[in-house]
Amino acid sequence: MSLEKLRAEVLEANLELVRRGLVLYTFGNASGRDAASGLVVIKPSGVPYERLRAEDLVVVDLEGRVVEGTLRPSSDLPTHLALYRAYPQIGGVAHTHSRAATAFAQARREIPCLGTTHADYFHGPVPVTRLLSPEEVRDDYEARTGEAIVERLGEEDPLQRPGILVAGHGPFTWGRSAMEAAHHAVILEELAEIAWRTLALNPAAGPLPPYLLEKHFFRKHGPGAYYGQPDEERR
Amino acid sequence: MSLEKLRAEVLEANLELVRRGLVLYTFGNASGRDAASGLVVIKPSGVPYERLRAEDLVVVDLEGRVVEGTLRPSSDLPTHLALYRAYPQIGGVAHTHSRAATAFAQARREIPCLGTTHADYFHGPVPVTRLLSPEEVRDDYEARTGEAIVERLGEEDPLQRPGILVAGHGPFTWGRSAMEAAHHAVILEELAEIAWRTLALNPAAGPLPPYLLEKHFFRKHGPGAYYGQPDEERR
Amino acid sequence: MSLEKLRAEVLEANLELVRRGLVLYTFGNASGRDAASGLVVIKPSGVPYERLRAEDLVVVDLEGRVVEGTLRPSSDLPTHLALYRAYPQIGGVAHTHSRAATAFAQARREIPCLGTTHADYFHGPVPVTRLLSPEEVRDDYEARTGEAIVERLGEEDPLQRPGILVAGHGPFTWGRSAMEAAHHAVILEELAEIAWRTLALNPAAGPLPPYLLEKHFFRKHGPGAYYGQPDEERR
Amino acid sequence: MSLEKLRAEVLEANLELVRRGLVLYTFGNASGRDAASGLVVIKPSGVPYERLRAEDLVVVDLEGRVVEGTLRPSSDLPTHLALYRAYPQIGGVAHTHSRAATAFAQARREIPCLGTTHADYFHGPVPVTRLLSPEEVRDDYEARTGEAIVERLGEEDPLQRPGILVAGHGPFTWGRSAMEAAHHAVILEELAEIAWRTLALNPAAGPLPPYLLEKHFFRKHGPGAYYGQPDEERR
Numbered sequence: 001m002s003l004e005k006l007r008a009e010v011l012e013a014n015l016e017l018v019r020r021g022l023v024l025y026t027f028g029n030a031s032g033r034d035a036a037s038g039l040v041v042i043k044p045s046g047v048p049y050e051r052l053r054a055e056d057l058v059v060v061d062l063e064g065r066v067v068e069g070t071l072r073p074s075s076d077l078p079t080h081l082a083l084y085r086a087y088p089q090i091g092g093v094a095h096t097h098s099r100a101a102t103a104f105a106q107a108r109r110e111i112p113c114l115g116t117t118h119a120d121y122f123h124g125p126v127p128v129t130r131l132l133s134p135e136e137v138r139d140d141y142e143a144r145t146g147e148a149i150v151e152r153l154g155e156e157d158p159l160q161r162p163g164i165l166v167a168g169h170g171p172f173t174w175g176r177s178a179m180e181a182a183h184h185a186v187i188l189e190e191l192a193e194i195a196w197r198t199l200a201l202n203p204a205a206g207p208l209p210p211y212l213l214e215k216h217f218f219r220k221h222g223p224g225a226y227y228g229q230p231d232e233e234r235r
Numbered sequence: 236m237s238l239e240k241l242r243a244e245v246l247e248a249n250l251e252l253v254r255r256g257l258v259l260y261t262f263g264n265a266s267g268r269d270a271a272s273g274l275v276v277i278k279p280s281g282v283p284y285e286r287l288r289a290e291d292l293v294v295v296d297l298e299g300r301v302v303e304g305t306l307r308p309s310s311d312l313p314t315h316l317a318l319y320r321a322y323p324q325i326g327g328v329a330h331t332h333s334r335a336a337t338a339f340a341q342a343r344r345e346i347p348c349l350g351t352t353h354a355d356y357f358h359g360p361v362p363v364t365r366l367l368s369p370e371e372v373r374d375d376y377e378a379r380t381g382e383a384i385v386e387r388l389g390e391e392d393p394l395q396r397p398g399i400l401v402a403g404h405g406p407f408t409w410g411r412s413a414m415e416a417a418h419h420a421v422i423l424e425e426l427a428e429i430a431w432r433t434l435a436l437n438p439a440a441g442p443l444p445p446y447l448l449e450k451h452f453f454r455k456h457g458p459g460a461y462y463g464q465p466d467e468e469r470r
Numbered sequence: 471m472s473l474e475k476l477r478a479e480v481l482e483a484n485l486e487l488v489r490r491g492l493v494l495y496t497f498g499n500a501s502g503r504d505a506a507s508g509l510v511v512i513k514p515s516g517v518p519y520e521r522l523r524a525e526d527l528v529v530v531d532l533e534g535r536v537v538e539g540t541l542r543p544s545s546d547l548p549t550h551l552a553l554y555r556a557y558p559q560i561g562g563v564a565h566t567h568s569r570a571a572t573a574f575a576q577a578r579r580e581i582p583c584l585g586t587t588h589a590d591y592f593h594g595p596v597p598v599t600r601l602l603s604p605e606e607v608r609d610d611y612e613a614r615t616g617e618a619i620v621e622r623l624g625e626e627d628p629l630q631r632p633g634i635l636v637a638g639h640g641p642f643t644w645g646r647s648a649m650e651a652a653h654h655a656v657i658l659e660e661l662a663e664i665a666w667r668t669l670a671l672n673p674a675a676g677p678l679p680p681y682l683l684e685k686h687f688f689r690k691h692g693p694g695a696y697y698g699q700p701d702e703e704r705r
Numbered sequence: 706m707s708l709e710k711l712r713a714e715v716l717e718a719n720l721e722l723v724r725r726g727l728v729l730y731t732f733g734n735a736s737g738r739d740a741a742s743g744l745v746v747i748k749p750s751g752v753p754y755e756r757l758r759a760e761d762l763v764v765v766d767l768e769g770r771v772v773e774g775t776l777r778p779s780s781d782l783p784t785h786l787a788l789y790r791a792y793p794q795i796g797g798v799a800h801t802h803s804r805a806a807t808a809f810a811q812a813r814r815e816i817p818c819l820g821t822t823h824a825d826y827f828h829g830p831v832p833v834t835r836l837l838s839p840e841e842v843r844d845d846y847e848a849r850t851g852e853a854i855v856e857r858l859g860e861e862d863p864l865q866r867p868g869i870l871v872a873g874h875g876p877f878t879w880g881r882s883a884m885e886a887a888h889h890a891v892i893l894e895e896l897a898e899i900a901w902r903t904l905a906l907n908p909a910a911g912p913l914p915p916y917l918l919e920k921h922f923f924r925k926h927g928p929g930a931y932y933g934q935p936d937e938e939r940r
Contacts, residue, residue, distance in 0.1 A: 046933025103902035197338035228281025463516025698751025
């Protein structure tokens with residue numbers, strides 16, 4: 001994929017967040033990585049989505065040095081880069097303050113896997129990071145946020161757990177591409193919305209039994225998947 | 236009704252789920268049965284609604300053998316077929332992960348008949364199926380799901396209870412036609428939405444007295460019905 | 471106002487319920503009374519709003535005899551008529567199953583006057599009727615519903631309390647005209663929506679002090695009102 | 706900025722409240738102050754937004770005397786003026802009855818700073834005013850409301866706490882301009898919406914640690930800010 005095409009996809013991924021009602025004003029951001037060069041394309045900081053054009057996007061390297069573009073990149077860029085550096089298999093990252101997911105992040109509660117909608121996308125609960133220490137917040141806050149995400153995921157395959165809640169902040173999601181990362185942001189918001197209603201109806205609601213979780217996750221993902229059409233690019 | 240017309244109706248039923256905000260991306264599916272041939276028309280698996288056309292729909296027989304169409308049918312097809320086989324009087328089935336109904340399914344709480352809106356459509360609570368066993372999930376999961384629905388309904392006339400919550404999963408609805416099944420999916424979501432707010436306001440809210448439930452259900456359904464116009468096709 | 475103009479207004483009042491998201495499919499109905507003749511114009515039963523035309527509306531007298539129109543009037547007509555007969559000062563009635571107000575009706579909780587938004591329109595809580603007895607439900611149910619509303623309002627001026635919750639059913643509202651009745655249905659839904667969130671945040675939330683309730687109600691209504699423009703028709 | 710331009714901006718600020726779903730019918734109002742003349746432009750009382758034009762706006766001096774315009778100003782004008790008189794640094798005020806923020810005002814609970822979304826805009830909780838006394842309500846109620854806001858803010862810089870909840874009533878917000886005040890009304894509603902879900906998920910949810918609150922507030926505001934583009938007018 002050329003950098004030109006990646007710009008177009010990253011623009012679309014950002015606009016998908018708007019179309020799905022996940023962002024207010026300039027909240028949120030999505031980025032994508034070019035597999036060939038390793039460069040990352042990201043939304044500029046504080047630019048309203050309605051006048052965002054592909055040429056406004058900023059191209060940076062994995063250390064955050066601007067390679068193309070005249071605008072400042074999103075202030076959350078170092079968080080995105082920490083994820084790209086840790087996980088070669090991901091090609092896109094998205095961040096929003098979407099309502100239901102942010103409420104879980106603020107309540108510092110993980111989202112348990114309460115149903116098959118969740119199990120279709122997440123192989124287990126959506127975890128919450130620990131709060132950063134005063135030192136971490138002072139010293140390169142956004143990069144430390146990314147590192148706390150990686151720390152929390154541990155040995156987990158990030159494509160089997162394509163999102164997390166940053167404590168007191170909001171969700172970050174990722175995927176094989178920028179569009180998939182945005183898609184996962186939308187799904188995560190829906191899961192959170194259904195989960196909080198479930199917990200309101202039954203505070204003791206338990207997670208799905210493991211055999212049902214496995215069934216749903218692997219019905220959509222991996223070699224035995226039979227959801228969707230065999231020739232389509234899975235997402 | 237020709238198979239051509241049935242395709243058009245099943246397409247419309249699927250799009251109705253979208254128009255009413257019940258589905259996200261490729262979630263959900265609706266099908267319809269041809270009374271003459273007994274064949275079933277269903278949405279293909281994982282195809283986005285915005286590019287779904289009547290010719291993409293898949294025609295299968297009651298054992299799930301593809302009769303027309305080149306795409307894979309919805310992975311929930313065996314659940315639909317179990318319902319068609321058990322109930323000759325139904326002509327359509329719909330499945331969504333709509334928010335409020337799915338929350339009840341995940342909380343594994345039936346939706347009590349708390350008001351006349353509910354009694355206008357359901358002759359009693361909306362029940363929840365039991366969880367499937369590990370063996371049932373392993374062995375032909377989607378067909379077992381349909382059988383668990385039939386098991387839960389028991390001797391009930393499915394047209395007096397046109398929907399159910401599959402535990403940990405979400406709602407299935409049905410009706411005399413695909414459009415009626417979709418219509419019931421919309422109604423069920425609305426009932427669930429009002430019910431959860433009712434239970435939040437009054438956790439001890441009791442069901443409608445039976446004489447009021449009967450009055451409302453039979454004011455709209457059956458020989459003594461006086462809701463709507465006498466010459467309209469009831470739904 | 472000619473009957474022709476009244477038909478147009480009643481059509482608009484019905485469509486206002488749709489535009490504001492208060493009704494689903496054929497739920498709900500609004501009517502208006504012609505001051506000169508005393509005739510009432512009401513929505514026909516079970517006709518979808520999107521194909522409702524002024525000529526489909528049904529004209530009846532105060533005993534419910536059809537004077538003009540070929541369609542069946544709304545099945546709730548006898549409830550509307552009981553209100554028109556009891557209160558000469560009202561010129562419009564509306565009924566919906568709007569979510570938040572219906573949840574209070576199902577929870578059988580009155581909506582306390584928790585804030586100034588409420589006090590701007592209702593001079594006190596929104597009351598709930600008693601449940602009808604089996605005999606009342608059997609014998610002319612819809613008229614008995616109207617009588618239970620009148621019984622609950624008692625000596626209250628209906629224009630100072632322009633709506634009520636029918637227990638287990640949903641809201642009825644009224645006003646000097648059909649449009650005002652529809653407007654009050656919209657306001658009541660908003661008040662109910664804010665009230666349930668208020669009660670979730672503070673289950674012990676008390677009503678507004680009487681001096682503040684009075685201030686707001688009479689700032690908008692009656693001879694000393696100073697809200698709005700002096701020459702506008704108040705609503 | 707000419708008075709003509711200010712009228713256009715105040716019109717836009719009022720329409721922004723509509724576009725973002727914060728107002729119903731004629732609820733709400735926004736005003737702006739002309740820095741040069743000190744005159745204030747405000748929405749007229751009770752005029753529907755859909756037919757509001759720039760020339761309908763009313764121009765008043767700081768004592769509320771109408772300088773231009775034939776319509777009555779918003780009945781909340783004296784509240785706006787009390788804020789303009791107390792705080793020379795503000796150039797706009799907005800008032801709505803938006804759902805989530807009004808629920809907190811009715812519950813008489815401040816909105817704690819539960820997350821970074823909040824800390825990006827408010828340097829601490831969103832406070833609630835005390836209830837006015839019967840005498841204050843009787844005697845120049847709307848001006849007393851403004852004074853109670855100023856009393857509650859105390860020594861606080863109003864631009865670091867750009868909104869408040871009036872007990873039993875609803876939110877007032879402000880900013881350097883009318884558009885910024887409207888923008889803050891939108892943000893405050895979003896914060897309130899996320900906060901009530903957070904408190905439902907975790908009634909014991911504590912505020913963000915001070916070092917994280919400071920980080921987020923000052924990342925967007927003040928000399929060290931690095932959010933957005935360096936040359937843009939901050940808001």
